[in-house]
Amino acid sequence: MGDLLYNFTQWLYSTPLNQFAQSMSESALSLWIVERFWAIPIMQVTHILGIAGSFAAVLMLNMRVFNLAGHATLAETSARYTKVLWWSLAVIILSGGLMLFGDTVRNLLNSIFWIKMVLVVTAVLLALGFARGLRRQSAVNDRVSGGTKALAIFLVVLWCVIMLCGRWIAYAPS
């Protein structure tokens, strides 16, 4: 696994992304962030809060899907927590984008960073489908299908793997 990640990172260095990352790291925004000791920790805290909101929303949707929480209909629960999810995702994207400028080369030329990006896009697309599925099932009989339950669990696992990737970017072999 380590070799695979290492080779992926080495390949990234051989692509035009390398030059792009180098020039991005010399941008005014990047230099502004790098020169301020507390800029990165503050962005990371904001990023963590965004993840907390998203993950809590996914967990609460799971609780309702498995009848472990609340008596609201699926549509009400879905509307309540998808709003939290989208706001939190906006915070994640904004803070994540700024963090990218703060440590451009280490992120853009990092195998685990790209795995994380693919997983985040997957999680967003699946969350869209999940929320739509809940609304549809609520309109029929407010019962949850086996497929929706499986998707609910998969989303929790996916978010855990995304957080794992986020933490392990710092430890990726390069």
Place this chain on the structure above:
Amino acid sequence: MYPEPTNLWERIEYSTLGTTIAESTWMFPALETAHVIALVTVIGTIALVDLRLVGVKGHALRVSQLAKDTLPLTWGAFALAALTGGLLFCSKASSYMINPWFLGKMALLALAGLNMMYFHMTTWRTVEHWEQDPSFPTMAKVAGWLSLVFWLGVVFCGRAIGFTLGIFY
């Protein structure tokens, strides 16, 4: 070979558990990952209730029901955060104990706990009487804001530890 411990924190750090975590290539990052997952669960679920207390509506769910729904997740995740945090502490106990951000994090955790305890022993006892009012009592809002500030401080201190550990020697 580790030197002879001179205090409790070194005794913890040089213990079999502490040195095993510190010397392993994967244990510390794995524990960090579990700690982060647990902490975001604690903060996310607490924030849902706190935001409701301070007046962010967005839905008609009763705050007592919301608290009941989130509580198992909050406590389960808190137990995991405490366990993983304790194991992380063992690996560098003496460095943590002289780091002001770590001490600040522990103090804020205690304040968050005291705030929650005080709120539950006072204003929360009458929640059925006010949770359907258009505006919650001032003490409920104060408890919600304090909780948000304390937990934000916990996250900030936690992140600051990572940037400052080892520079206070």
